[in-house]
Amino acid sequence: MLLRLTIRDFVLVDRLELDFQRGFGALTGETGAGKSILVDALAFVLGERADTGWIRAGAERAEVSAEFEVADSSAVIAWLRELDLECDDGVLILRRVVDTNGRSRAYLCGSPVTVQQLREVAEALVDIHGQHAHQSLLRREVQRSLLDEHAGLMPLAEEVATAWRQWREAQSQLDAASAGADAIIQEREQLEWQCRELSALGVSADEWDGLNVEHKRLAHAASLADGARFALGILSEEEGACEGQIDAVVRRLDDLLAYDAGLGEIAAQVASAQTELAEAVSALRRYADRMDLDPQRLGEVERRIEAVLSCARKFRVAPEALPALLDRWQARLSALGEAADVELLAARVASAHKQYDAVATRLSKSRLKAAKELGDAVSRVMQQLALGGGRFEVGLVPVEGGASSGLEQVEFRIAGLAGSEARPLAKVASGGELSRISLAIQVVTAKAASVPTLVFDEVDVGIGGGVAEVVGRLLRELGQERQVLCVTHLPQVAARANWQWQVAKSAQDGVIRSRVETLEASARVEEIARMLGGVEITEITRRHAREMLGGGE
Template identity: 40%
Template sequence: MLTQLHIRNFAIVDNLTIDFHQGMTAITGETGAGKSIALDALSLCLGARAESTMVRPDSERAEVTASFNVHQLPLVMQWLTEHEMLDDADENEDNCIIRRTLTAEGRSKGFINGAPVPVSLLRELGGMLVSLHGQHDHHLLMKPEYQLSLLDQFANHSDLLNKVGKAFRDWRALVREQRKLVEQQDAQESRRQLLQYQVSELDDFNLSAEEFHELESDHKRLANASGLLEDSQFSLNCLYDGEHNNAFTLLQSVIERLNGSAELDSNIQPIVAMLNDAGVQIEEATRELRHYQDGVDLDPELLADCEKRMSLAMQLAKKHQIAPEKLAELHEQLREELAGLTASTERLDLIDTEIKDAEEAFVKLATQLSTNRAKASSKLAAHVTETMHKLNMPDGEFSVTVDANSKEYASAQGIDHVRFLVSANAGQPQQAINKVASGGELSRISLAIQVLTAGQDNLPTMIFDEVDVGVSGPTAATVGKLLRQLGQHNQVLCVTHLPQVAARAHQQMFVSKHTEAGKTITSMRALTDELRIEELARLLGGDTITNHTLANARELLAG
């Protein structure tokens, strides 16, 4: 439940800290004092849309902090644990502190237990902590989608509703996939045929990744084989095979000459050693040249084959407008694309069965949901009718129709079209709620439904913001009793202008405003029993409080 709300520089609130308690809390105050400001601030804290105008004039930043006790809320504890926002070592681990700041420029930040979070997480967690019912909800009551959501709220089958939504989305995703595949099929077929031809052609040619570079090298060698042989033979003659003055013979002569000199001067010995090494290198080079000569092929057919393959590679490269050395890479790309299109065609052949299975799974779950709604609609109708009688509509009758049609109404909410029907007077046939209910009747019916559906929310804190507008007298007393009953098991915060409602609260808070240094400041304080009597008397008789209104206030409070 909500335990404390701290507001700073929000609207006309300067600095305000409010402690809240279990049960029903009534919030009253003078007209224009800002009775709903605390609730607006709480809504902002829990992820509502932020606007720069919410920041108090001449202030740089507004800040709202809400503290909740979540000890008896296992789903909230689980959520905090999954998001790593619950410190097991914290002595106050039962508390969840949500904070939001808003600058005058319109930039906002959110925090949960001190950790910065996006606004979406504030809304997600806030939806598990607080249920807000506003004074204009009765206008929404005329919309079929809102009627459906209220029935689901009363039926309390959110898990089944989520399963239906997921099944519907899975089914429609397959339908969209099929539609896309069909739309692309013609273009894909012509592309697939082209790819089959291109891949087949490249398969036949089968050029490997480095082969074109090898072809270029082989062609250069084969085309110049005669010159390579001549150069190698000339080199052999110069190095070793020549009859006169070849390099090896001359080197040996030098070595023999220097060997004699080395006997006279040892400094020549290292030079002789180097020349001996050079002789060994010449002999090794000679052997390698002879081996190279044996490998040089003067084969015209081999050269012709090489030239033919190079020519084909360049023709294919020109056809695909790429460099010849990129053919192998292109071959692989086209092969992968062809495989993808083939898989797409196969997917189209299989998807009909998947769509049928997905539709059947959705309809099965949606039918179960429809059955649940039908059962809940009877209970809701009986409860609302009973509450209408208590709210000074003795001849009122309320019913809910649930029409199931998997072809016409299929959506993420199931296969049902829900209508709220009402008869406000005896002998009047039931019709759609917006056709037969007056403004005051609509407010009372809406209030009855809100109270009944809120009790099924399983949310710890429920807020009713002036939902009793248009209600007075004995009816107001009944509203107060209903809200107090709701407060026996939940925390109920109710902004009201009715003394009959405020008197039924377990505690009451008073909102006032005053001017300080030329600025309007709103404050809120808890009322003692005596102050509650005075406030109830003011609500009963206006600004003039008499002994009579005080006596009436005491009687209301005692009742």
């Protein structure tokens, strides 16, 4: 629901901060006081086209922000997550600015967004109904969703959409296979011989590195053996070798320890070197014993390396990439094998079409029943709203071949207002009639519809008396389900509100400004009395106002 609206330098408003309540609220005031300015400000922050004419005279820019409680709106929260946005404590803040150059900027939770993104999230937050306001109920997709939600058909509608996607995907695969059958056969034949060649080579993911290591060792076997023998001679086997020299040093230091114990640490270090040298000499002997020249094995390794390099050059990849290349080709070959099976694909298309037709037919039957019930219910409410003779219908227009939304389009129609023939809602109703028809639809579908805040502007145009009382009663009933704000000049409507604001103009230093006041009990009596008419408000008028307010309890 809408929690707060903050307005800066918007038309006649310099600074205004409004805290909204739950239920049904009425916005009243003298004609020309600026009641519609608040609706325009709300529409602006919700993504309405920016207009420099909205900037208050003398100001550099107009700014409006709106705070919404969205903790219970999983759809809005999910939408925000897709944009990597988060709202604090379940409160979403929308902000919009327009400057005198006509440049408009939009923000969600402090982050810049496009106006289109602002509109997208706004559609899930507020619906404005009025003669000059955007009407979501005129859009066919909204009409369809409203019917399906009201009838509890959303799960079935989603099932239809899924079946449609599966059918179309299967058909696309069949079309591609049929159109490119020759190309598929050619590609498959090429992949088959390529896979045979790589499979015959049988190179594994780690073999290439092992071959290179082994080749380097075999190719330099003579040098390695000579080096090992040279090291053994210097360290141990030749006259004056290191090993014998160190042994002599160890013995001499051991003799000198009797004269100076301070040589103990040095003697220990030399003895440690003697031990490590002996281990190194032993390891060198073992290495030299194993180091035999093997020209045959060297030839085998070189031939294997050349085979791998030749294959890698042919397929233009690095030698180590050959195993992964074979995996990709085998996967592609498997996919082509399936894609080339036109009969199998055709069978899948038929099965998917059958599944779609089955669930779509179930949805159509359910929609047909729900359309009749919704049409009758809205028609009954319309009779109470000075729309006598008008009949509301929910038409189901067949869609050839079906669509992701089902076998038909949903179309709201009205009959009896401009002729007997039922025609689309957008082509029949005037602004005032459209507002009242929307009110009737919203009242009937209140528990199913998802938009939590409704704004009605001019719903009482051309009505009065008992019909006005009905409008007030219906708005109050609607306020039990959702948050409702109504701009009205009828006391019968305002008296039914749970809370009420009064808009008035004031002049300060020659500048006209609009101000909004929250009305308490006594102030509401005065405002309702003013709305009842007459230049002078009498006690009788006040008594009548109190009676009307009492009737709204």
